[in-house]
Amino acid sequence: MSVIANTWTWLTTGAHWSGADGVWHRLGEHLFLTVVCLAISCAIALPVAVLLGHVGKGGALAVNISNAGRAVPTFAVLVLLLLSPLGTHGSWPTIIALVLFAIPPLLTNAYVGMREVDRDVVEAARGMGMTGRQLIGRVELPLAFPLILTGVRTAAVQVVATTTLAALPGGGGLGRIITAGFRLTDTAQVVSGALLVAALALLVEGAFVAVERLLDPRRRRTRIADRKTGGRGPAAPAEAPAPVGSPA
Amino acid sequence: MAGQNCLITNEWICGEYVRTRGQELTDATLQHVGITLASVAIGLLVAFPLALLARRWRGVAGPVLGLTTILYTVPSLAMFSLLVPVFGLSVAVVVTGLVLYSLTILVRNILAGLASVPEEAREAARGMGYGPVRLLFGVELPLALPALMAGLRITTVSTVSLTTVGAIIGYGGLGNLIYEGMHSFFKAQVLTASALCVALAVLADLALLLVQRLLTPWARAGKRKKAAA
Numbered sequence: 180m181s182v183i184a185n186t187w188t189w190l191t192t193g194a195h196w197s198g199a200d201g202v203w204h205r206l207g208e209h210l211f212l213t214v215v216c217l218a219i220s221c222a223i224a225l226p227v228a229v230l231l232g233h234v235g236k237g238g239a240l241a242v243n244i245s246n247a248g249r250a251v252p253t254f255a256v257l258v259l260l261l262l263s264p265l266g267t268h269g270s271w272p273t274i275i276a277l278v279l280f281a282i283p284p285l286l287t288n289a290y291v292g293m294r295e296v297d298r299d300v301v302e303a304a305r306g307m308g309m310t311g312r313q314l315i316g317r318v319e320l321p322l323a324f325p326l327i328l329t330g331v332r333t334a335a336v337q338v339v340a341t342t343t344l345a346a347l348p349g350g351g352g353l354g355r356i357i358t359a360g361f362r363l364t365d366t367a368q369v370v371s372g373a374l375l376v377a378a379l380a381l382l383v384e385g386a387f388v389a390v391e392r393l394l395d396p397r398r399r400r401t402r403i404a405d406r407k408t409g410g411r412g413p414a415a416p417a418e419a420p421a422p423v424g425s426p427a
Numbered sequence: 428m429a430g431q432n433c434l435i436t437n438e439w440i441c442g443e444y445v446r447t448r449g450q451e452l453t454d455a456t457l458q459h460v461g462i463t464l465a466s467v468a469i470g471l472l473v474a475f476p477l478a479l480l481a482r483r484w485r486g487v488a489g490p491v492l493g494l495t496t497i498l499y500t501v502p503s504l505a506m507f508s509l510l511v512p513v514f515g516l517s518v519a520v521v522v523t524g525l526v527l528y529s530l531t532i533l534v535r536n537i538l539a540g541l542a543s544v545p546e547e548a549r550e551a552a553r554g555m556g557y558g559p560v561r562l563l564f565g566v567e568l569p570l571a572l573p574a575l576m577a578g579l580r581i582t583t584v585s586t587v588s589l590t591t592v593g594a595i596i597g598y599g600g601l602g603n604l605i606y607e608g609m610h611s612f613f614k615a616q617v618l619t620a621s622a623l624c625v626a627l628a629v630l631a632d633l634a635l636l637l638v639q640r641l642l643t644p645w646a647r648a649g650k651r652k653k654a655a656a
Contacts, residue, residue, distance in 0.1 A: 182512040249581070250628035252588040254602060255621035258609045262617055340502035344592065347504070348609055357508050361595060366512055373508035377501045384500045 185367035186374070195371075200359065202375060208351035209379065212342045216274055217335055220281035225327070228286045232293020232323070233315050241290050245283030253280055253341050261348045273345040280341050281334040288330025292323030325391070332387035339380045353379065433615065441615035448616075451604070456623060459600025462590050463631070466522050467583050470529030477530065478537035479563075491534060499531040503592040511596060521593035528589065529582045536578025540571030573646065576639040580632050587628040601627075 189195060196202045231237045256279065260272035296319050304318045320327075346354025356372030433441035445452065481488035501509075503524065510520040544567045552566045568575075591602030599606065601620040608616035640647065 249584050250588060250625050250632070252591040252602070252605075252621065252624050254591045254594070255605055255617070255624060258605050258617050259621060261609065262612060262614050336500055340500075343502040343504045347592075347595065347606070354502075354504050357504055358595070360508075369508045370512055373505035376505040377509070380500045380502055380505075381497065384497075 182366055182370060186370045189365075189367040189371045190374075195368075200355070202353075202356065205351065205353045205355055206375075206379070209339070209342050209353045212270065212273060212277065212345070212352060213335070213338050213383075216277035216281060216338050216342075217331075219274070220278045220285055220334060220338075221331065223278070224282045224285035225289055228289030229293060229315065229320065229323075232290045233311065233319060235294065238290045238294060241286045245287045248280070248283045253344055254347060256280075257341075257344060257348055257350075270345075270350060272348075273342070273350045276345075277338050277341050281338050284333040284337065285330045288333070289323065289327045292326030292330075293319055295326065296322040324394075328387075328391050328394070332384065332391070335387060336380060336384050339383050343376050437612065437614050439614045439618045441619075444615040445619060452619065452623070455601045455604050455620065456627070458598070459587070459590055459602075459624070459627060462518065462521055462525070462593065462598065462600055463583065463586050463627075466525035466586050466590075467529060467579070469522065470526045470533055470582060470586075471579070473526060474530050474533035474537060478534045478541070481534065481538060482541055488538075495527075495531040495534055498527045503528075503589050504595060507593060507595060516596050518598045520596055521590065521598045524593075525586050525589060529586060532578045532582050536574050536581075537571065540574030540578075541567055543574060544570045569643070572639065572643050576635060576642075580635045583631045583635060584628045587624065587631060591624060 194201075198204065228241065231241060253276065257272065257276045260266065260276055263272070265272050265275065300318060300322070301314065304314055309317065342350075342352045343354035343357075345352050346358045353372060353376045356375065357369055360366070360368030360370075360372055434443050434447075477491055481491045498506075506524040506527065507520055510523050514520045514523065548566055548570060549562065552562050557565060590600050591605060593599035594602035594606035597603065601624045604620035605617050605624075608614070608620065
């Protein structure tokens, strides 16, 4: 039980929150890396996926790459990049590793979302004389939006988790509090760091769930319809693209 | 002689490293395989009753699925660190963490598999006098196998890759070598261990695919539906 008391003491000690090794600074690093990497990977993955989905080709490849990525340990990629010539360039190895791991869920979800748009609706829109660009902007994108957002959420949580691992090879972020705790054999600090990291990951997940609900009224309507017909929300079928990420 | 030099010049690919450290590599691989097997096996043992409970009572399904999803969100470094005060620096920390991660996908897929069993098959079995236990193991489980195996494959592959993070407490299998190599800038060790890790994941995936084919001979007769894994 002393672990809990010590952890509480650690967390409530002001000195642990300030300074270059303090919680605020590490949190800042963590959020900075997360936002930058998420922005880069969205900028790369989403246009490609939307285009592939619109054309309807190359998707199997995207999904397969995403599945293959699961077999590669995040930690190994981080260390490999660190030992490569890139390693001397500050946080670039971390950023590249994070982007690599964020792209698969973004790509898969956006592509599947675009493909799952009702073909009849697409045909009808085309029959109304919409150009390809209008079709993407007015029909496909809005309908694919929920799945695209799910992909962004998965990617965001994954990036938060991977940024934690960046601490192992000496990068920044909240994980540093944990690794420093291990080096000092300070269990209270290890547990405090772990709690902070877990809380941040859950917060990010929760924030995205809230945004999803706010931005997408259609989703709520289908959920109400689901309840009426007695359809069960969770327990996605095995072939659904639901959990594409793996915890890092 | 070139073989000797690659250790000194710190090349990425070094045959001499594999020759001289064969024992170390074997030990790490065995530890890796052991941790993965234990985690997946325990994960299955825990997930199966959970899925049955969730199927039996709707009220249980929500909390079980919600809780396992939340666990999935916790970064691995944090997960392992949080378990250290409970188990001390032991292999149990890594195995427990990995089991907790495996539950999300396993419970979901077992549930989905059981839900996909056609009602007619159940009725027929009941009509033949099958009790609930025989119905479950004789009819429902075999029919749920494709979804279950899809989940098992995802779980196994991600468990192999997550085991490496266990290096933080010294039980990371091949991750230990990566961790060590990182500190000493030993390129050959990092690359060899990483490659072995990926090979292990791919092999495990193929082995499970083979098991699935052997266990579901009827699936090959019909349209071969590729399980998305």
